[in-house]
Amino acid sequence: MTYFPEEVLEHVFDFLSSHRDRNAVSQVCKSWFRVERWSRHRVFIGNCYAISPERVIARFPRVRALTLKGKPHFADFSLVPHDWGGFVYPWIVAMAKSYPDLEELRLKRMVVSDESLELLSRSFPNFQSLVLVSCEGFSTDGLASIAANCRVLRELDLQENEVEDRRGHWLGCFPDSCTSLVSLNFACLKGEVNLGALERLVARCPNLRSLRLNRAVPLEALHKILTRAPQLVDIGIGSYVHESNSEAYVKLCNAVLNCKSVQSLSGFLEVAPCCLPAFYPICLNLTSLNLSYAPGIQGNELINLIRHCRKLQRLWILDYIGDKGLEVVASTCKELQELRVFPYDPYGGGNATVTEEGLVAISMGCPKLHSLLYFCRQMTNAALINVAKNCPNFTRFRLCILDPTKPDHVTLQPLDEGFGAIVQSCKGLRRLSLSGLLTDQVFLYIGMYAERLEMLSIAFAGESDKGMLYVLNGCKNLRKLEIRDSPFGDIALLTNVGKYETMRSLWMSSCDVTLGGCKALAKKMPRLNVEIINEKDQMMENSHDDGEKVEKMFVYRTLCGPRRDAPDFVWTL
């Protein structure tokens, strides 16, 4: 065999950025395996309990960037008890010893303590980027240690975390020598920040591109910040309340005019809408607009703002925009790729919201749309079929009808046909969330057509075990399946057990799966962790009734066996 220098291989592998490509390449032969593992700098671990930090380190000795995900997705909706797990500390301890060159850490749904952040800040001299999404367990003290000790920090991005706000003045902990910040997002913090320190920080970081403020930063401070950082590309407004002809507002308008590079706008955590016109000048270049936290904007103001945004690619809004508003979006935002419409008043009577008509209008006007999250109160099969025809490019389609089992409101049929059309038409669909009245038929369609489907979320749907089996037997690329309140039982669970080793995880809560079924699964598949979460009765081991239904079950493949940090209410079978 011709000699092919490993250095060349390594150079070639450098061009491989996708994890899947790298995984594939590493399986070709031993030599490729070796070269690949030494050259892999970025590792993605979708389930932190699937593998131990030691094994990751053993396999990939030179990692510089790590992504870790912890809790199951339904934890976002309070379905996973608070102390379930997902602690990052052991990972940081292990990496502190073995990855001196660590530069980036990205965590999602993990528990991050202040100790972890402190250790992180001290262990990696070249640490540059910390992204925490939906995490919890830390306070502003932890942020202070990051600010103080990470000398070359470029990115501190806190998205939707639960952060305890203490007396810390973490913003002031950035040393004067810190000039490397490129991205700073603290929109999710609840408490006050030191405005002076913020201004000074912004002033000395010339590379700052993305700045997302929290609600404690008032509009009066905003214009100062914008003046100092006219190069910003992504702005998250904090508080936007004042009188429209005040001096601060005028100054703000001028500052905004200067920000010619802004492409992304978000925040408006508090807003006085008559002041929105200040942003009209930058709307022309906006590609991303997130107004989903801004309840105070009136529909008309919102629509007027959107009329200026012809280049919009991503739009997150609240449903009070109404169908009329969506029609404006459809006629204005021809480049739209991602749309999320959140419910403004989910528990209320349903005042002005969006319906299937708005969705159809969007699908007709925005052919590039591929990612959708849509909360509404009613839907029809006809509309979904229409949408499927107009937009065959969906990769993510998540529809949530607020009434969980509502049928097509015109024909009173289940929405099987509508969703069936979606999966049949959108061949690239990777993520799907269902809602409304659904029978086993929809799962039949999904199993048949959704070949690329990787994640499926099911709630209050289906009629029998067949539904779940259609999906397990049919969707060959399925990685995550999460089900709640659906009549799937042990038969569905146990018929295709091999499937679970090809998936990252399975979540079933309030279904018909029994303890006996779970035990059988655990017994058959030793490389799965079958976790029973039973908050009501923590002594579940003593209850021998195998016929008892399991409240919550989380099954995931793992190379590490049962985890040792499981709390009392989690029982790994």
Next chain:
Amino acid sequence: MEGCTRNGMVCPKLLDLIPNEGEWVVRRDEGSIGVSEDKKLELRLGPPGEDWFIKGSSKNNGNDNDTSLLSLGCFPSSMINSNNSSNSSNNNNNNASHGSKRGFLDTVEANAEEAWVLNNGNPLSSSEKSTGTLFSSPWSSNSSPCLSPKAFQMKTQQQQHQSRPSFLQLSSIPQSMPAMPKESSQTCSTKVELQNSEQKACSPASANTAVPNSSQKRTAPAPVVGWPPIRSFRKNLASSSSSKPAPESYKVGADEVTPGKPEDCRKNLFVKINMDGVPIGRKVDLKSYGCYEKLSSAVDELFRGLLAAQRDCSASGNHNKTEEVKAITGLLDGSGEYTLVYEDNEGDRMLVGDVPWHMFVSTVKRLRVLKSSELPALHIGSTKQEKTPLDSGVR
């Protein structure tokens, strides 16, 4: 393609959308549905009442032979597939692949047929017979594992003559409905119900735990845990913001939209207020004032009488109320006898009036009315330099 002719009308439109045979075979290869022919036959011949069959699907309580047979047809490989690959290893490739293909497709067939036939407008009874026939042919002949795939090809061909699947054909849905009541003999047939929600009412379906399972009932949006699937800080946007966002910030601040505890969205914000020299404190609802002036006058009202009474008691010990009850003024500008301060969420004592009202409301935890003469002696703000009220103010 002979098999299909036996079965003139049953050619589910769905099937012309099924990817070609080869693809299906490939898909099933690694699959979990590798089941031997024999086992399938075993299943089929089993009595319609076996545990593994009944469990979890109360609809299939052995209604009639046709139903159970068809239902059996749905489950073949799935039901006995406990040791997936080990079973298929017993078979030759052909068998396994065809078997596996059949496993899934049979499921498809059994359900899709009924469903799709309905869309054709064909009466159910005739379709059933033919379906029965269709099923019996591959099942009964041990030697023709290939029949199933061929059957689908046949159907595919026939398919093409027929109209497109129902979800591309809206009118077919209502058409199927009138056909349903005629088929009362199949009241609880699973397949029937799949297509017709009205029948669902009669199905002894294993109900969703949270929702009474009937399509005809509109379930009221009861508070279900974790529903709708939005994060906690999105839940209270409406209740915590006023409908008119006035610039003067009647919209009270930070209760909204933060990753919240439920109490953040309450309509009142009661904080304690104590006054120097008055042993009993009061509570005020900050949300009922829109600005500092109103708060100041409220403080005056609350404490004027108490203060006077206090003085009287301490001075003379009797209850003579004097006529001159002094108003409490100058709380905000330092000009009066008393000054208003507050304790914020970080535990610091701050002078009231520096920050915009809405911001004040969002950070205040308690109020205090101090004697102005004592102010210079007090530490106002924390000891750290950065956090003085003037710095954090928004001048």
